[in-house]
Each structure stands twice: as structure tokens, then as C-alpha cells.
Amino acid sequence: MSYVVSSRNATFGSRAARIGMYAFLVASAIFFLLPLLLVVINSLKPMEEIRQGNLLALPINPNFDAWVAAWQSACSGLDCGGVRPGLWNSIKITVPAVVISTLTGALNGYALAQWKSKHANLIMLLVTVGLFIPYQAMLYPTVKILSTVGMFRSYVGIVFVHVVYGLPYTTLLFRNFYIGVPDEISRAARMEGATFLRTFWSIILPISTNVLVVVGILQFTGIWNDYLLGLIFAGNDSMPMTVQLTNIVNNSRGAAFPNVNMAAALITAIPTLLVYFLSGRYFVRGIAAGAVKG
């Protein structure tokens, strides 16, 4: 009976099983690390070494030339300014979109948690279904609405789309949190004569810092990594980094520079990776909260 559990945290009984498990875990770790590791290694190689075609070989003369080129002189179409403008655009889009969608999500989530109606469940269902509507079924009308008010293919337009499309998601996350906050807090505030907005701003928001961080991180990752909405709704001068990266990689003019493309891809990935590594706990909590709704 050596492979029988002895308690919930028991190890596998047999030594062989334990070794097999670690072998599997290490192999999995290699599988997860390999693609990005190869990209990092090759982005540090000069072109002569890339042409030798050995992906796994460590760079003989490691340098950041490809990174510099990716940053300031890689070409997408006629424009040869590297990913720098894209990075700046992505920051300009992501920061306000994250702040606005997180705060409005918190306000809406609090309002919904306070809102008592016998149809609340049905309406929450409609909002939840909204999370799963494919963007394709909403894209064209949004394009028409935004062109009517002159916001299509503009900086304001792309921020607006991120906020609106993210609204059901952020609202639900906050609502699920605020449902668990005792009603007495809000009631006491109202007794003191505080308005709804005032209660939200001075009492509810300060006790929500954890969930604000969690939702903020989720929104940051989602919006920074977005490609489709940026492709359609951003103007030429507000194109986010993901779109610019694909333009650089697919640029058919002139010779291909895989090392430069790889460096450009890494620069694009660094901000969200940084957030992930610096905020691991919150990131994980956000995933769990976002996945197990209700």
C-alpha cells in the first residue's frame, strides 16, 4: 500500500513516483521557459551568428545592438522609428484606460451591490453574458457610433473602447467584492448624511485597495496586450505597441533582421512581465477572482 495517501499533504509513497513527478515538473518548466529564453538569447546575437542558424547556441559576442535598433530604427512600412513611438502610445492608452475602467468598475460594482431589485439576478445574468460576447458581434456598430462623434481611429476613441468593453468585467469583479462588505457601513454613512458618491469615495474606496490593485493589474495586462481593438480603433498616431510590433515583424521591405524583431517583441512584453513578477500574489488572486465568478 505504499502509494496510498497518508494525509492531504503527504508525499507520494514510492520514491520512484516522487522522482517521476519532479522529472515531469522540470520538463514542464523547460517547456514554459524555452520559447522566451530562445528569443532572449537570439536577440543578443549579431546577425552573423543568427545566420549560423543555431538557436540554442549562446551568443559569442553578446551585445545590445539589436535592442538599440529595435528601440529606435526598426522599420514598419515607410516609418523607421523603432518601437519607441509604440511604447509611448501604449502607455498613453493603457494608463488612463486602466484608471478610468477600474474606478468606474468600482463605482458601478458598489452601486449594483447596493441596488436592491427583484430583477437583480436576471440583470446580472445579462451583464455576465456580456463578458462572453465575441467582439466581432459588437465591432462594426461601435465603429459607426465612434465615427459619428468623430472619435474613430483616434486616441480618445481607443481609450473609450477599452473602458466600455471592459466595463462588465470590472463591474462584476467589484460587485462580487462589495456584496461581501457589510451593509451597515453604507447605512451608517447615510445616517450621517453622506451622499452615495461621498460614501463611495471616502468610505468604500479606501477599504478596497486590495481589489483595486487586483482589478488594475488584470486590466493593465489585458489592455497592454490587446491587439484587435488597437488595430481597429487606434489612429495611425496612437497605434499601440502590439500593432506596431506586428508591422515591424511583417515588414517585407529590405532584409529581415530576426534579432531586431526578437528584441522588439521582448520590449513589448517587458511591461506586463514586470508587473507579473513584481505583483505575483495579486496577479494570481486576480486570475482566481476573475475565473470563479459568483
Add this chain to the structure above:
Amino acid sequence: MTRWLQRQVYRPDIAVAVFFAMVAVFFYGSIFWTFFMSLTRSTLMPDYQPIGFDQYIKLFTNHRWLVSCLNMVIFGVLYIVGTLAFGMLLAVFADRRIAAESLFRTIFLYPLAVSLIVTGLSWRWVLEPVNGLQALVRQTGWESFTFDWLTNPDRAIYTLVMASIWHSAGLVMVIVLAGLRGIDNDLWKAIRMEGIPLWRAYLQVIFPGMRPIIASCVVLLMSEVIRGYDLIIAMTKGGPGISTEMPAKFAVDYYFARVNLGLASAASIMMLVLSLVLLAPYFYTEFRRRT
């Protein structure tokens, strides 16, 4: 009237109303608009003269669309089964008190922070026959080694499956691990008393008890499948030929590059219907559970 307004200042109703209005216009309103356009002959410009369900007939006699749907089914089944199996296995192992657990977890989860664009490009570079793995193995002396799945129309879709499993296995691991950690110690005690082997305990007792959690993983993965666009763009652009085309890309292509609004709308509505049909059982049980 003024009394009513004064009272509103203390109530959540206005915020709720604005939120519902936004959802109603941009989500449900857009769906109806898209549905209406799918009933018209719109091409470059919208044409609001309904002609019935012709676009749907055109759609389902369109070879490219049928291939897209078939690809989505192949991709979806392999991706969901593969990600669940891999993610659950990782979760089980991570729950067995392993050394360096948080290091392993960090490694398994980081792809989730990487965009699908960068994921697709990285895998494309690794799998490219000329410079990638194939060239690497050939250099070691095995001249006839072939691994050209990325450029082989019969195999390219499996490279998409591999890259997306890479991207989401950590997600399933985290969710399932959270569920495993919540399992009652008494249950484990009972399992031990019964002398049930570990693998059977997981398959017959633990995982069946976690059905809602696993169901929400499946729901998440399914919506990823139906929405799948970025990864295809970065990795195969639908090729070689049309061997990795999928509905999400079909719709976007017909909206913007091939300017056929009617057909694109019909395709989008079919994507929506598919999502709703697949999600209905989940929502039905969730809704029942809550009321």
C-alpha cells in the same frame, strides 16, 4: 420632482442606470445592429434594406468559412482537453508539497502575462524550419530530421494548439490548485481509510467534487477558442493556404479587408450563437444555483 432628485443623491440608482445604458447600447444594441446588418446586402457601406437570410446561406456555402469552423473545432477540442489535462496535472503536483513550489508556479504562470502576439511570434521563430528547431537538430548531424509543422498545411494547426496550451496551462493550474487547497481534510482522511490509490482518488473523488471549478475553466477556454484571433495573426496568418483560418479572423477580414459587411455580420452572429449555445448549460446551472 426636486424631492425625488434630492433623494437620488443618496441612492445607487443613477450609477446603475448609466451602467445599464452603456451595456444596453454598446453590447446588446450592437448585437441587434449587427444582426440586422447580417440580413442585408451591405458591402462597403451599410445598406439597410433587409433581404432575409441570404448572407447565412452564402456563409455556409463559403469554403473558407467551413474550413474555418472545422479548424476551430479541431483546435478547440485539442486545446481545451490538452490545457485541462496539463493544467490539472500541474496543479495536483503543486499540491503534493513539492520543493520550490513558488518558483515552479511562477514559471508555469508567466506566459499568461505575455500577449498572444508575442507568444505567437516566439513560437513562430522557434518552429520555423529554416532557422528554428529543425535546423538545430540537423546541425547535430541528423540531416534528415524534419519538423516543418508550421509550414505544413496538414500540421500547422497543431502548432497553434501547442502555443496556446503554453499560454493557458498556468491559468488552469492556478484555478484548480485553489480548488484543491479548499478540499476538506476529512475527505482526504476518508480516502486514506478506504485505501484508495491516489490516482483513483483524484479521478473519482476529488475532481468530480470540483465540477463547478472545472466547468468555469472550460467556459473560459471555450470563449478563448471562439475569440481566437491574435495568436493566428502572429503565428500563421491563417496559412499555409487557409489551413489555420478561424471564424474570428474570417469575420474581421470580411469587415475590414474584404469589405463585405453583410457576410462579416452573419459570421459574427454565428460566433455569438455558438458562444451562447456552448455557455447556456453553464449559465443555466449558475443562475439556478443563485436563485
